[in-house]
Each structure stands twice: as C-alpha cells, then as structure tokens.
Amino acid sequence: MAFVPNGLARAAVRFKPAAFAGTFVALMMASLIVAACGILLETGLRASVPPVRYANAPVVAAADQEAHFVTGSGDSRSETATPLPDRARLDASLVTKAGAVPGARAAVADVTFPVRSGDKDVTAHGWGSTAFTGEKLSAGRAPRTGEVALAAPGAAVGDHVTLTTSDGPRAFRVSGTVTSGGQETPTAWFTDSDAIRLSGHPGRIDAIAVLPEPGVSAATLGSRVAHALGSKAEVHTGDDRGATEDSLLGYAKEMLVALGGSFGGIAALTAVFTAAGTVALSVGQRAREYALLRAIGTTPRQIRRTIATETLLVAPLAGAAGLLPGIALATWWFGQLKDKGAIPRAVDLSVSYLPLTAAVGVAVLTALGAGYLAARRPSRIKPGQALSEASVERVRVGWIRTPLGVAAAVGGVVLSGIAASAAGEDAANAALGVVMLFMLAVALLGPLVARGCAALFGLPLRGADASGFLAAANSRTNARRLASAITPIVLAMAFSSVLVFMHTSEDRVAADQQRAAITADHIVTSDGGLPPGALAKARNTDGVTSAVTLLKTSVLVPVGSGGDRWLQSASTQGITGTAADLRKVQDLKIETGGLTLGRGQIAVDTALARSAHVTTGDRLALLLPDGTKASPKIVATYGRGLGLSQLTLPAADVRRHVTSAFSTELWAKGGTARDLAGLGTLKDRAGYTTAQSMDRELNAWANTTMAAVLGGFAAVAAVNTLVMTVLDRRRELGTLRLIGSTRRQVMRMIRWEALIVAVAGIAIGSAIALATLVPMMNGLTGEAPYIPPLVYGSFVGAVLLLGLAATTIPARAALKSAA
Numbered sequence: 001m002a003f004v005p006n007g008l009a010r011a012a013v014r015f016k017p018a019a020f021a022g023t024f025v026a027l028m029m030a031s032l033i034v035a036a037c038g039i040l041l042e043t044g045l046r047a048s049v050p051p052v053r054y055a056n057a058p059v060v061a062a063a064d065q066e067a068h069f070v071t072g073s074g075d076s077r078s079e080t081a082t083p084l085p086d087r088a089r090l091d092a093s094l095v096t097k098a099g100a101v102p103g104a105r106a107a108v109a110d111v112t113f114p115v116r117s118g119d120k121d122v123t124a125h126g127w128g129s130t131a132f133t134g135e136k137l138s139a140g141r142a143p144r145t146g147e148v149a150l151a152a153p154g155a156a157v158g159d160h161v162t163l164t165t166s167d168g169p170r171a172f173r174v175s176g177t178v179t180s181g182g183q184e185t186p187t188a189w190f191t192d193s194d195a196i197r198l199s200g201h202p203g204r205i206d207a208i209a210v211l212p213e214p215g216v217s218a219a220t221l222g223s224r225v226a227h228a229l230g231s232k233a234e235v236h237t238g239d240d241r242g243a244t245e246d247s248l249l250g251y252a253k254e255m256l257v258a259l260g261g262s263f264g265g266i267a268a269l270t271a272v273f274t275a276a277g278t279v280a281l282s283v284g285q286r287a288r289e290y291a292l293l294r295a296i297g298t299t300p301r302q303i304r305r306t307i308a309t310e311t312l313l314v315a316p317l318a319g320a321a322g323l324l325p326g327i328a329l330a331t332w333w334f335g336q337l338k339d340k341g342a343i344p345r346a347v348d349l350s351v352s353y354l355p356l357t358a359a360v361g362v363a364v365l366t367a368l369g370a371g372y373l374a375a376r377r378p379s380r381i382k383p384g385q386a387l388s389e390a391s392v393e394r395v396r397v398g399w400i401r402t403p404l405g406v407a408a409a410v411g412g413v414v415l416s417g418i419a420a421s422a423a424g425e426d427a428a429n430a431a432l433g434v435v436m437l438f439m440l441a442v443a444l445l446g447p448l449v450a451r452g453c454a455a456l457f458g459l460p461l462r463g464a465d466a467s468g469f470l471a472a473a474n475s476r477t478n479a480r481r482l483a484s485a486i487t488p489i490v491l492a493m494a495f496s497s498v499l500v501f502m503h504t505s506e507d508r509v510a511a512d513q514q515r516a517a518i519t520a521d522h523i524v525t526s527d528g529g530l531p532p533g534a535l536a537k538a539r540n541t542d543g544v545t546s547a548v549t550l551l552k553t554s555v556l557v558p559v560g561s562g563g564d565r566w567l568q569s570a571s572t573q574g575i576t577g578t579a580a581d582l583r584k585v586q587d588l589k590i591e592t593g594g595l596t597l598g599r600g601q602i603a604v605d606t607a608l609a610r611s612a613h614v615t616t617g618d619r620l621a622l623l624l625p626d627g628t629k630a631s632p633k634i635v636a637t638y639g640r641g642l643g644l645s646q647l648t649l650p651a652a653d654v655r656r657h658v659t660s661a662f663s664t665e666l667w668a669k670g671g672t673a674r675d676l677a678g679l680g681t682l683k684d685r686a687g688y689t690t691a692q693s694m695d696r697e698l699n700a701w702a703n704t705t706m707a708a709v710l711g712g713f714a715a716v717a718a719v720n721t722l723v724m725t726v727l728d729r730r731r732e733l734g735t736l737r738l739i740g741s742t743r744r745q746v747m748r749m750i751r752w753e754a755l756i757v758a759v760a761g762i763a764i765g766s767a768i769a770l771a772t773l774v775p776m777m778n779g780l781t782g783e784a785p786y787i788p789p790l791v792y793g794s795f796v797g798a799v800l801l802l803g804l805a806a807t808t809i810p811a812r813a814a815l816k817s818a819a
Helices: 004-015 017-046 094-099 127-133 192-198 218-232 238-245 248-285 287-295 300-321 323-339 353-380 383-391 401-421 424-444 446-457 466-477 479-517 534-539 579-585 606-612 673-679 685-727 730-738 743-780 789-818
Strands: 059-062 066-071 078-083 104-110 112-117 120-126 137-140 147-151 160-165 168-178 187-190 207-212 234-236 522-525 544-561 564-576 590-593 601-605 633-638 647-650 665-670 681-683
Touching: 017 248, 017 300, 017 323, 017 353, 017 685, 059 218, 059 238, 066 564, 078 248, 078 564, 094 104, 094 207, 094 218, 104 120, 104 127, 104 192, 104 218, 112 192, 120 127, 120 192, 127 187, 127 192, 127 207, 147 160, 168 187, 187 192, 207 218, 218 234, 234 238, 238 248, 248 323, 248 353, 248 424, 248 479, 248 685, 287 300, 300 323, 300 353, 323 353, 323 685, 401 424, 401 743, 424 446, 424 479, 424 743, 446 466, 446 479, 446 743, 466 743, 479 685, 479 743, 479 789, 522 673, 522 685, 534 544, 534 665, 534 673, 544 579, 544 606, 564 606, 579 665, 601 606, 606 633, 665 673, 673 681, 681 685, 685 743, 685 789, 730 743, 730 789, 743 789
Parallel strands: 120 187, 147 168, 564 647, 601 633
Antiparallel strands: 059 207, 059 234, 066 078, 104 207, 112 120, 112 160, 137 168, 147 187, 160 168, 522 665, 522 681, 544 564, 544 665, 590 633, 601 647
8 A cells, every 4th residue: 555645646647637737837937936036146146247457457455335234233233235326445545555565566556537528538547557457558658747648539649638627627748649449438547646636536546456476376465465454445356356347236236136035035935825825726626536535545644645746746847847937037137137237248147056956946845835734634534524525615714824814914904004104115114014914814814805705796796697696606605716716816916016006106206296396497417527617607608597517426324213224325416506596496395494505414305304214403324425424414304305316415525425526417597508508418397307217217127027027927826726726617517507507608607707706806906005005105205106097907907808718718628528
C-alpha cells in the first residue's frame, strides 16, 4: 500500500488533466510574478555603471551621495539612506592629504560645472583632470590664470572669448585648443584654482582622482587613501567608480529595489494567495473522490500523500513554465524604464539563478501548503460524513478563519479612520494598509461574504424566470464556490483602482492648482539656464511690471511622526527677485503668515508642513540639494504647492548647493512676447502647464504598469477560477438537461450566475478602493479622489466581459460533452 497514493496521484493527473489545468495556470502566473519582481530587485541591488571619465583613475574619492536618516535609539534604532537631489562635494583641502599617502603619484581635484558661451552650453573642468582623462592639446599650451583651453568648433589660440558663469560673464584668453574627440557638448578647461572658484562652490570639489606609482595596486592605494581621509570621503575602485560619475544610478537603484521589493512583495503575496486559493479549490472540487477513498478504507495519511504527490507532479512544471514569461516581463519593464530616462543606459539587467529558483520554490511551497490545508478536513473526517459533505456544501463557518477575517475587517476600518485624520505621506502609508486588510478580510470571510452577496444581488432574480431563480439558488447554496470566483475580481478592482485613481486624483489637483497659481503673462524657460542678466533685461523691457527668475531643484525634508519618520524629496523654487514681484506672477494661495524672501526664510506648502509637523514661525530642518543641513524659518504656508513647488525660498540660499546655479525660468507680468523671446523659450500659461505635467509622466506610467501587472494577474486568476468551477459542474448541467431544461435555459442560468459574481466583485472591490482612496487623497491633496468615468467604466466593462466569457464558453463545451 505504500505506493498506492503515488499511483492514485499519477492516475489523477494522467486521466483528469483538466482538473489540474487551473492549478497549473495559477502556479505558473505566481512564478511569473515572483521571477519578474525578483529579477528587478536583484538588478537594483547589483546595478553598477562602468567608469568612463574615471576609467584611467584607479582610485577615486568622493563624498557620500546619500543622506542617512536615523530614527529611534538602542534596539529600536534604524537608519535609512536616501539619494541626494544633487552632488555632494568634498573639501578641497583633502586633495593634499590624498596625494601624501604612500604609493600615490598624484592626487587631482576634479570639478565639472556648466558655463555658457553666448547661447551655447559648455561643460567646464580643471586642466589637471586631463592627467587621467587623456585629452591632449592640438595647439597652444595649458591654461594659466585668466585663460582657458577649448574643445569647440572655431576656437583658435589667442582669441578672447566671453564665458558666462553663475556669477556673470567674464572674458578669457584661449591658451590652447583640444581635439573634441567626438564630444557633443563644447568643453572648456581652466586652471584648477580658477575652476574651483568659477564652479560656484568655492573650496569644494566633486571628487579626487588618485593616481598610483608604478607597482602599486588600486586596492592597496585605495585602502591607504581611505585611511587617510577617514569618514570625510568614500573611496571607490573598480566598477564602483562609475557611481561617482552618474548621480542617476542612486535613484535607479532605489526605484528598482522599490519595484522589486515593495511592489514585488505585494504582487508576490497577491500571486501566492490567489494561487493558494486555486489549489484549495481544485482539492475541494474532488471532495467526492476523497470521500469514496475514505469509504473504502484509505487512511488520512494516504489521502494527504496523494494530494502532496499531485502537487509535486504539477507545481515544479508550472513554476518552471513561468520563468521565461517572467524574464520577458522583467526585460520589457526594465527597457521601458531605460527609455524613459529613469535608468542609466550603461546599467544591464541582472538575471541569475537566485530569483528563478525562488520563483519555482514559491510555486512548490504554495501548492504544498495550500494542498495540505485543503486536505486536512477530507483526510480526517469520517467516511460517511465525507460522502455527505461531498454532496452538499458544508454551511458551518471556520472557527479560525472567521475570527481572523473579522479582525482584519475591523483593523481596516480603524486604519481607515487613522488615515483620514493623518496628513501627507502618513495618510498614504496608512491607506495602503487599509486595502491590504480589507482584501485579507474578503479572502478569510469569503464564504460569508459570498453568501451575503448572493442573497443581495440574487434577490431580484427570485421573482424572475426559472433560469434566474436557479442562478440565485445556486449562488446561495454554493457560497464557497462563489467566493473562490469573487475574490480575484475584488483583488483586480481594488488594486487597479487604487493605483490608477491615485494618480488621476493627484494629477487633476496639480493641474487645477497650476492653472489657478499662474498669473504671469509670459514664462521664459531655458534648459541650459538663463544668463545672470536676464532678470535685469526683462525688468527693463517696455511694459513689464514685474519679473522674477526661478531656480528649480529639490531638497530633503524629514516627515512622518514618532519612530516612523523618513526623508521626503520636496520640489523647491529658488526665487531671484522681490516677494512683491513673486506675488504678481504666482498666486500661491497664502494660508498662514506672509510671503517674504529674506535670507534664511522659507514658505512651505501646507500639506508638506502638516507631514513635517511644523507651522509658521517654526524652523524647518532640511537637507539642501548637496546634503548640507539648513534650518530656515517658516514665514508662510500656502495651498498650491502640488501645482508649483512645495518650497519657496531665496535663490541665494540654494545657489551654492546645486551643480548648475543658473536660473531656468523667468516669469514676467506685462510686456510682449516678441520683446521677451530673445531670452529663451517663451511659453504662455497653457503651454507651461502642459510642459510641467510631463514631469509626472513617469509616475503615471509606473502606476499604470503596476495596476496592469496586478490587475492582469488577478483577471487571469478570475478567469481561471470561473473556468474551473464551470467545468466541474458537467454532471449538474447534464442533469438539468435530462430533467427537461433547454440548452438556452441552462446557458441563461450560467450567465445570471456570472453576472452575480462580476457585480459582487465590482461592488466590493470598488468599496475597498474608495475606503483607501478617500483618506489617502484627503491627506495628500486635501480633496476627494477623482475617478474618470470612462476609465472606471472600462474596468467594469472588462470585468463583466471576462466574467461572461469565462463562464459561457466552458459551459457550452460542458453541455456538448454532457450531450
């Protein structure tokens, strides 16, 4: 008898493959999701870019490009690292220390900053950097103080050129010319001392390139430099040097880890949970077979071994089948992020055995766990009772699932109240817990929820024809079967609605705020930066009554409460001009205090102020773009930060802390477009609103893609479950035909049942989405969520169409086979 369970399992899979097809599809989809998210997570952890500028500098010292935020103390102490908005820089005095270590041939201060030559952008460096970049003079000599070497078309030795730095235009003599070497942007080299002074960051440098003496390895030299510089710099060797060149790498790694870890965790749990439900449904559908086996003397242990063997025959194959589609999904997702500029081109997708093995392992463990739990009752109850329950669904609720489900529902209600009273990211984080708790409650209380839905939505059918009456009766009697079909639909509606409508709500509020806030008649923009004299020129233009320039950047602000605090990136506008002029071109909707632009002062968006738990008169602790700590005094709070910028402060307070100190926008009241067109690209109010909305395109795409992945998986799971339940009813459908029901009546009954399932799933999923979105949007924007009717209608239509198709098509096949 030892081999009987294995023989039964093989026979079941061989002679009834349709019974395992649904399980195979569900486990394959779970493996696909886990593999794709695991690959993105691994790529985020391993991402690197090969050095280009520092390819010939074996050792590079640079500042830490992350801000480290510590909360709690002792055992509850935690530290989070957030990429800085701009480059953090080193003290120039460290060059001497690095060059003095044994084995160092030279230590070179490296700076890179933008200057302008007329209307052309020019990249500037110190001449000392050519020791490791390899540029050679094609004519002339190296620059001295007040001179420049150029790699630009038309440059000639002895010429005098005017280059504009953040401090204004200056004349330089061309001491030499350098072959461009295919560089797209013209390049200028100053003496190292001039470069540090002109960069806009006096006494600060981007990095130190340390060159070794012959015979000294990079590892040895790197260790010595690290010891000499201590905590004042990070030392990089090998491929790690590339991270000091490309600041986008830190953001790319953070985003990939978030996608693969945070979203991947939710997606994987959802996939596992849905797959487990499908496995349990498959086992439950064969309750009669297990009852008969118990009746003829099969032991509980043999029943459990049979189910475990069936699982091991299907799960590994299903897990393996999901790997290639998972790799394809990760490759497509990664490629899209690259195309949108979110990931450096030099970063490659990492595909190793780790996420693939984990995907197959998750599929197998999910199937084994779900099979074991589903097999507990049919393997333990008495044979006679087993036969009885196989014929009529058990009505009694579970004593474990029901209390847990009630607790999850109560927790969702409580957390929804907390989210409604919270602000900013606190509200958003709490609201995400709401959707998870309500989804858990629906899954645990599935039969009770299904019975209630059947009673409610089936009520109008009781007085209908025979097909409608039978559909309502079937739904009430087979609540567990109904629950297994409703749950994936609820999941698809809830998650997709939250992800998509969260963005549509924020986008609508931002667009409304932006339209209301822009009172300027003309907005001039320049990607490379406006010349320092642009503001004066605009003010002297006929008809212009007010004008200011804006330096756009971001800073990091601590938000949250208690031990749950973190650094949030906040959009910032640095203003050059008077507060009176700013009020004439921007209506920020001041709510408290008064807008002034004195040094050390700042105006804060109201929602951000609530998240940071500060108000007018307080000092706002923040990190400037390069990581420098600052505590400006809050002089005002305003209500239109989502549409413009969350922080407003004098440009002088941030100019020394960004790579490019050029203002990028000029806002003017009055004047004519023709008079201002020479300063840059001219936009009117509508054109500026459209252009600025494109900045949110990546977030919108990410939310839509995540909704498509989760919603698509849930839709496949729902279709899979519906097909399984219909095909399992061949005997029931055949009996209806034998007692005189026409094919048309049977199909009408199936369609009514499908509508009950779809409508119940839509209603519950929509309710969960609203319970999540209302407090989330109230905290983030202070307004109700915006749900575009056409988008929501498409969700509803898709669910109805899939539900009807997934039931009517297999029902027709079942009726043909029954005939």
